[in-house]
Amino acid sequence: MSGPSGPSRASRPLSGREVESLSEFDSVAATGSLSGHRVQAVDLTARTSILRSVETRGAVFLGCSMLPEAAAEVQSSGALVFPPVPGVPFDPYRASLYTPGELFEGLSKPEGYEGTPDFRAYDWFQQTKSDGDVFSSMLRAIHDDALSDALDEVLVGKRVVGVMGGHAMARGTADYAGAARLGRELARSGATVATGGGPGAMEAAQLGAYASAFSDGMLVEALETLAKEPSFRPSVTAWARAAFDVRARWREGGVSVSVPTWFYGHEPPNAFASHIAKYFANATREDGLLARSNAGVVFLPGAAGTVQEIFDNATPNYYESRGEPTPMVLVGRAHWTDTMPAWPLLRALARERSMEVRIALVDRVEDAAGKLAELSAS
Template identity: 75%
Template sequence: MDQNTDREIETLDEFDRAVARGPLGGHRIQAVDLTGRDAALLAADTATAIFLGCPMSPEAEAKVRGDGALVFPPVPGLPFAPYRGLLYSAEELFKGLEGGYEETPDARAYAWFQQSKSDGDVFASMLRSIHDDAISDALDEHLVGAQVVGVMGGHAMARGTDAYAGAARLGRTLARTGLTVATGGGPGAMEAANLGAYAAPFRDAMLDEALELLAKAPSFTPSVSDWAGAAFEVRTRWPRGGDSVGIPTWFYGHEPPNAFAGHIAKYFANATREDGLLARSTAGVVFLPGAAGTVQEIFDNATPNYYESRGEPTPMVLVDRAHWTEKLPAWPLLQSLAKDRAMESRIALVDTVAEAPAALARMLDQ
C-alpha cells in the first residue's frame, strides 16, 4: 500500500487498527465519527496527527489538541461532509427518498449550493473546494489499478427507448471485458451505461427485465422520486450488481445522480468533474449521441490527445455516424485535428452502439 494512503484513516475500523499499531502521529483522520472512541483518544499519542472534520467529545478534543494534533472540527449545519474520505453511494445520496426527493442529502446539498453561491460567501466557496479535493483523492484511491473506460452521452435519453437499451448493453459488454465503466453519473445515457455495468454479473435476461421495469418512469421529470424509486426497485430485485463509477455534479443540480453507479464522486465544480472524468478514462472514451455537453467533452478529451500531454493518446469512439457528421458534425473537425498526429489511429466513428466495444478493443490492442 502507498505510504500516504496508509496514513489516511477513513473508517472506524481503520482508526481502531491504527490505534492498535501504536502512535497516531503523522496520520490524517478524515470525517470519522470518534464520539465513541474517547478511551482510545485519551490513551493514544496523537502528536502531529491531523483530524479533519471528526466529531469527538470536548474532553477528547482538548486532549489531542494538547498533544499537538491539528484539529479541523466539523462545520455545523452542512448537508455534506467537506473532509469526507470515501466516495458516495446511491443509498447515501438518496437517503430519505420515501419522504420525497427534496428531503434527501443530494437535494439538500444542491439547495445549500444554490444559496451559498448566490451569497458569494468565501467560507462556503472554501468548503466546496475542500470537498471536491477530498472527492478527487477518494476517487483516485478507488481507481488504483483499474482500466477505466468513459461513456459519455446526453441526459435526455429516456428509459424505454432503443437508444437507452443500446447504451445499457454497451455498459454491460464493457464491464464484462474487465473494464471499469465511468460516466457523468446522471440520467439518460449515463444511467444506462451504469445500469449495464450493474447488470454484468447476471444472466442476459436480467437486463431486459430491468429495462421493462425502468420504462414505467421514463425520465426524472416530473418526479425524481418516481424515477429514482424505479431504479431502487431494480436494485432490490437484483441485489449485489456489478460496480461502476458515476461522476455527477451539483452544478447541474436539476439532474439527479443515478442509482446504478456503485461508487459516486459528486462534485460542486463542474469543470473539475469533467476534466477529472476524462483524465481518469485511461482505457478510452465512448461518446454516444448528445448535445452541447457531449460536444464539449469530445474536444476536452481531444486536446490532451492532440498535445500528448497525458502520454500516449487514449482511444475515442464516436457512436452514430449521422449524428456526428450531419446533426452535430464533430467528427470532421476531430479528424482534421488528428491528421498526421499520434492520435490519428486512436479515433473511430461507428454507426451503431453495438460496434463500439470492438472498435475500442482494436485501438487498445495497437
Template identity: 75%
Template sequence: MQTMPAHAANHNDREIETLQEFDATVSARGTLSGYRIQAVDLTDRTRELLGTDTTGAIFLGCRMRENAAAKVRADGAMVFPPVPELPFDPYRGLLYTPDELFTDLAKGYDRTPDALTYAWFQQTKSDGDILASMLRSVHDDSVSDALDELVRGARVVGVMGGHAMARGSDAYAGAARLGRELSREGFTVATGGGPGAMEAANLGAYAAPYGDEMLAEALDILAKEPSYTPSVTAWATAAFEVRTRWPRGGGSIGIPTWFYGHEPPNAFAAHIAKYFANALREDGLLARSTAGVVFLPGAAGTVQEIFDNATPNYYESRGEPTPMVLVNKEHWTERLPAWPLLRSLARERSMESRIALVDRIDEVPEALKRLGG
C-alpha cells in the same frame, strides 16, 4: 467484469478514513503520530485517543468528545472540527453511494441529502459566503482524493452521452448493453453520473453479473418512469425497485455535479463522485478514463466533451493519447459533424491511430481493443 481495487489496500498508508482503519492502526502501531484521520466519528474512541500519541496528526471533520479534542490539541495535533448543520460532509474520505444520496427518498426527493445539498449550494452561491466557498473546495478535493484511490489500477472507460435519452427507448437499451459488455470485458465503466445515456451505461454495468433476462426485465421496470421530469421521486424510486430485486449488481462510477442541480444522480453507479465545481468534474472524468472514452449521441455537452478529451490527446499532455470512439455515424457526421473536425485535428498526430467512428454500439468493445484500450 472489472473488480474495483480494494480501497484500504491502495490509499496512502498515513490516511485513516474508516473506524475499522482507526482501530487497526491503534492496535497495530500504538500511535497516531503523523496520521491524517478523515471524517471518522470518534465519539466512542475517547479512551484510545487519550491513551495514544497523536503528535503531528491531523483530524479532519472527526467527531470526538471535548476532553479527547483537548488532549489531541495539547499533543500538537491539528483539529478541523465538523461543520454543524451542513447537509454534506466536506471532509468525507469515501465516495458517495446511491443509498446515501437518496436517503429519505420515500418522503420525496426534496428531502434527500442530494436535494438538500443542492439547495444549500444555491443559497450560499448567491450569498458569496467565503466560508461556504472554502467548504465546497475542501469537499471537492476530498472527493477527488477518494476517486483517485478507487480507480488506481483499474481500466477505466468513460461513456459520454446526453441526459435526454429516455428510458424505454432503443437508444437507452443500447447504451445499457454497452455498459454491460464493457464491464464483462473487464473495464470499469465511468459516466457523468446523471440520467439518460449516463444512467443506461451505469445500469448495464450493474446488470453484468446477471443473465441477459435480468437486463430486459429491468428495462421494462424503468420504462414505466421514462424521465426524471416531472417527478424525480418516481424516477428514482423505479431505479431502487430494480436494485431491490437484483441487489448484487456490478460496480461502476458516476461523476455528477450539483452545478446542474436539475439533473439528479442515477442510482446504478456504485461509487458516486459528486462535485460542486463542474470544471473539476468534467476534467476529472476524462482524465481518469485511461482505457478510452466512448461518445454516444448527444448535444452541446457531449460535443464539448469530445474536444475536451481531444485537446490533451493532441498535445499528449497526459502522455500517450487515449482511445476515442464515437458512436452513430449519421449523428457525428451529419447532424453534429464533430467527426470530420476530430479526424482533421488528428491527422499526422499520434492520436490519429487512437480515434474511431462506429455505427453500432456492439462494435465499441472491439474498437477499443483495436485502438489499444
C-alpha cells in the same frame, strides 16, 4: 487528499498514513503513535482515553467527532483539529464515495426526492453559490478534494472506460437499450464503466454495468420496468423509484462509477452506479472523469455537454508526449458529422498529431466496444 487528475493513490506517499475508519484508527493507535497520520471523518467520541494516551504531535484530524476535552488535549500536544461542520447537508471531510442508497435516502417517504440528501445538498448549493461567502466556497472545495481522494482509492489499478452521452435519451427507446447493452459488454470485458452519472445515456450505460452480473434476460426485464417512467421530468421521484424497484428485484449488481455534479443539480444522479463521486464544481468533475478514463472513452450522441467532453478529452491527447493517447470512439455517423459536427475537427486535430489510429467513428452502438478494443491494441 489529491486534485482531480493527480497521481493515483498507489503512488502517493501519504496513502499509508490516511486513517478512514474506526478499525484503522484502533490499529494505528495500538502502535502508540498517530504522529503524521491524517484521520478523516472518524467518530472518536468513544476513544477519548486512547487519544490521551498516544502520541498525536503532527497528526491531523479532519472532521472527526471528539469530546471537547479530547480535542483540546490533542491540539495542545501539537495536532491539528478540523472539527465537523454543523448546519450543512453534507460532510466536507467524508472519506468515501456516495452510494445511491445514501443520496436517495428518504425517497420512499411522502416528500419523495425533495426530502433526500441529494436534493438538500443541491438546495444548499443554490443558496450559497452566488453569495460570495468564502466559508461556503471553502467547504465546497474541501468536499470535492475529499471526493477526488476517495475516487482514486476506488479506481486504483482499474481499467476504466468512460461512456459519455446526453441526458435527454429516454428510457424505453432503442438508443437507451443500446447504451445499456454497451455498458454490459464493457463491464463483462473487465472494464470499470464510468459516466457523468446523470439520466439518459449515462444511466443506460450504468444500468448495463449493473446488469452484467446477471443473465441476459434480466436486462430485458429491467428495461421494460424502467420504460414506465421514461424521464426524470416531470417527476424525479417516480423516475428514481422505478430504478430502485429494479435494484430491489435484482440485488448486488455489477460495479460502476458515476461522477455527477450539483452544478447541474436539476438533473438527478442515476441509481445504478455502485460508487458515486458527486462534485459541486463541474470543471473539477469533468476533468477528473475524463482523466481517469485510462482505457478510453465512448461518446454516444449528445449535445453541448458531450461536445465539450470530446474536446476536453482530445486536448490532453493532442499534447501527450510521454505515452499513447487514450482511444476515443464516437457513435453515430450522422450525429457527429452533421447534427453536431465534432468528428471533422477531431480528425483534423488527430491528423496533425498522428493520433488517427486512436480515434474512430462507428455507425452503431453495437460496434463501439469492439472498436475500442481494436484501438487499444493498435
